[in-house]
Amino acid sequence: MxxxxxxxxxxxxxxxxxxxxxxxxxxxxxxxxxxxxxxxxxxxxxxxxxxxxxxxxxxxxxxxxxxxxxxxxxxxxxLGEPPLELKRLSLLAAILVSLLLGTAGAVSSASAFPGPDNCGSGCDLIGLSNALINQYGVQLEFLSLVLAAAVIGALTLAKTDRKTE
Amino acid sequence: MEPITSFFAVSVILLGIGIYGLTTKRNAIRILFSIELIYNAANLNIIAFARLSSPPLVTGQVLVLFTIALAAMEAAVGLAIVMLVSRLNVDIDLRKLTRLRG
Amino acid sequence: MGNPIIDLLTNTYFLEIVVFPGLTSIAILGALLGWLERKLTARVQLRIGPQYASPAGGILQMFADIIKLLFKEVTIPEGADTFFFIMAPVTALIIGAALLGLIPFAPGIQIANIQVGLPVFLAIVTLSPTLVLLAGWSANSKFPFIGGLRALFQQTAYEIPLWLSTLGVVMVAGTLSLTGIVQYQQNSGWLIVPQLLGALLFIITSTAEMERLPFDLPEAESEIMMGWQAEYPGPLFMLVQGPAFVKLYAFSALFTTLYLGGYLGPSPIPPILWFFAKTLLVIVLIMLFRSTFPRVRLDQLLRQGWTTLLTLSIINIIIAYFLVVGFPAI
Missing domain, CATH: 1.20.120.1200 (NADH-ubiquinone/plastoquinone oxidoreductase chain 6, subunit NuoJ)
Structure with missing residues (x-):
């Protein structure tokens, strides 16, 4: 099931x-x-x-x-995306990389991660929020600063253009 | 519960699709799609490993929350650039696009 | 045991999904809400409203309308993208029904009782402007596309205050589960009392989310003639109208759950009736907005959403913070 x-x-x-x-x-x-x-x-x-x-x-x-x-x-x-001559080669490369990584992962990790059926405290919302605020609070603050900077940047990109037009 | 190998397989296939898109596509928006797919592959990997280690770790979910926020940000800035470029040039073909100055 | 079909038909989970609070009841209630809205608006404007479709004040009017619309011809506009033109309203209806699966109607009557009910509800809600945009784009016509873009702009105005206004409830109740929020109110009283500002913000932003007057910019009849719905032919138009009423029902049920104590009430009346009485009250309130307020302009909505509503919702979070940790002695 x-x-x-x-x-x-x-x-x-x-x-x-x-x-x-x-x-x-x-x-x-x-x-x-x-x-x-x-x-x-x-x-x-x-x-x-x-x-x-x-x-x-x-x-x-x-x-x-x-x-x-x-x-x-x-x-x-x-429309009409021109075909790229590298297409077949890069498809091959992508498949190769995937296969390589896949076998590496399968060999190395299958037994190391047994994965209990019942998650318990590892997936708890309380544990998540505790980790987010107490353990990674500084990183969260930095993330919000970066987010604000990115939004302002995107707005500036879109806005200056409209004025010069 | 599924073994870790299954999640890893899905993640690796998504990564492969993403790499394929990155290398073959010319349209900036499609390349953005590929980057988002690679982000998602990484997120799935992090969540799966955190959940299936014993005992399960909650730090994986925190990390993925951060990555999702970063990916959204990257999409916002990337699409702003695409819009700007599309007003300056007609094409958003990344292989013809050699300068970002207006 | 025995007959598998009878087993399936008497399975509680199956009954919950198909009959109540699932699909059948949603369809019937959606149609009845359509009648209620028309009757109520008519009475406010001193008109009679639907009258002929049944002895009881035309209560079957919407069913008559559905039958009428079903027999109309399905015409797809020229140059339209047929796939999205049809799939967008169908998906919107599914999303609306999925919202109701998260609501606790009475103890035990809830399709999906999950730990993070409230974020999942709000996350599903964010999908609908995308569908409006796709529907407007697919019609290959000017007014629908303008309507779709308006839905998008509107979303940026109300989405953040909507999430933040519910944060107050989550902080006070200490849980994200909708059942947990109702159980918290059993001991402490209705959350509308400490969270009055949050409730006001929630009802304003959810009216904007439902695209109802005074925030019905994407489908403003007098400006862009029903906006993104303009090109839909008879049977599909019925399909397009459906999600609006389902969402009205779902949001009123969510308001009842968050602020009005959900199914709680004095015991002789069963919880489910309490729930419906409160939900009906909220629905009537939201419908009265329609006949009371004029439509706002898009720039007004964006400005107020990003300044007034956002500021007020942050103030509401500060109030919730003091409610949780206690007021400082001055």
Whole structure:
């Protein structure tokens, strides 16, 4: 039963991420990317990280995919992507890297991570919030500063342009 | 619970797809897609390893919260640049785009 | 044992999803809410409203409308993107129904009782402007696309105050689970008393999220003639209207759960009736906004959302902080 859930989530994630890159229309690509993120959120739920799953949906689909769609619609259709001569070679390279990493991971980690069925305190919301505030509070502050800087930067990029036009 | 190998496999496949996109695509937005996919592969890996070590660690989730925020930020700045470029040039082909100055 | 079909039909989980609080009840209540809205608006404006569809004040009006719309021809606009044109409203309906699965209607009557119910609810809600944008884009027409872009701008204005306004409740109750929040109110009284500011902000921002007057910019009839819904033909138009009422129902239920004690109430009346009475009260309140306030402009909404609403929701968090740690002695 659980295997089926995992399998379907993994299939959806992988298939829609391939579609995201290969769909001819960028709007379809963005929608497929959204579905891939949704599948990833499902995997997070499956791994008892429900809060991260909710965060993933809100940030990735609620913000990033919307932003991408907005940009795609503003920029206009970018049809007729010219084929790249390196295509086959890089496909081969990607597969090779994946295989190499995959075997390395499978050999090294299968027995080292037994994974208890019941997560207990390791997935607790209270533990998460304690770690986030008490242990990593400074990093959180820095992250929010960086976030503010990035938002201001993005706004400046978009705004100065409008004035010069 | 699934063994760690399954999650690792999904993560590695996503990474492969991301690398493929990064190397073959010319459109800036598609390259952004690939970067997001690689981010997601990393996130899945972190969460899976944290959950399946014994005892399960909560630090993995904290790390992923940070990565998600950083990825969103990167997308915001990247798309702002794409918009700017698309107003200056017609094309957002990264291989023809050689200067960022207006 | 015995017949697997009978086993399935008497399974509580199956019944919860299909009958109550699941799909069937959502469809019927959505249609009844449509009638209520039209009747209420008409009475406020000193009109009669729906009257002929049944003896009891035209209560079956929406069902008659559904039958009428079903027999209309399905026309897809020329140059439209058929896939998104049809899939966007269908997905919106599924999302609306998924929201109701998280609400505790009575002790034990809840489809998904998860530890992080509130963030999941709000996260699912963030998906709907994306669908509005896709629906508006797919119609390949000017007014729908303007409506879709308006939905996007509107989202940036209300999303952050919406999340922050619920944070006060979470801090005071000390849990993210919706059932946990209701159980907290059993001992301490309704949270609307200490969190009045948060409740006000929540109802304002959720009205904006539902795209109802005074915040119905994406579908403003008098400006952009129903906005993103403009190109939808009969049966699909019904499908497009559905999510609006389902979301109204879901948000009123969430307001009841967060601030009005959910299903709690004196015992002779069963909890489920308490829940529906309170939810109906909130629904009527939100419907009265429609006939009371004029529509805001987009720039007004953005400015107020980023200044007034954001400031007030941070003040609300400060109030919640003092409620949790105790007021300092002056």
């Amino acid at each position: 659980t295997d089926l859930v995992f399998l379907s989530l993994a299939t959806v994630t992988i298939a829609s991420s391939i579609l995201a890159l290969e769909a001819r229309d960028l709007v379809y690509g963005a929608a497929a990317l959204g579905i891939a993120f949704l599948g990833m959120a499902g995997l997070f739920f499956y791994l008892d990280a429900a809060y991260i799953g909710a965060f993933q949906i809100a940030v990735y689909i609620g913000a990033v995919v919307v932003l991408i769609l907005f940009t795609v619609m503003l920029v206009g259709p970018q």
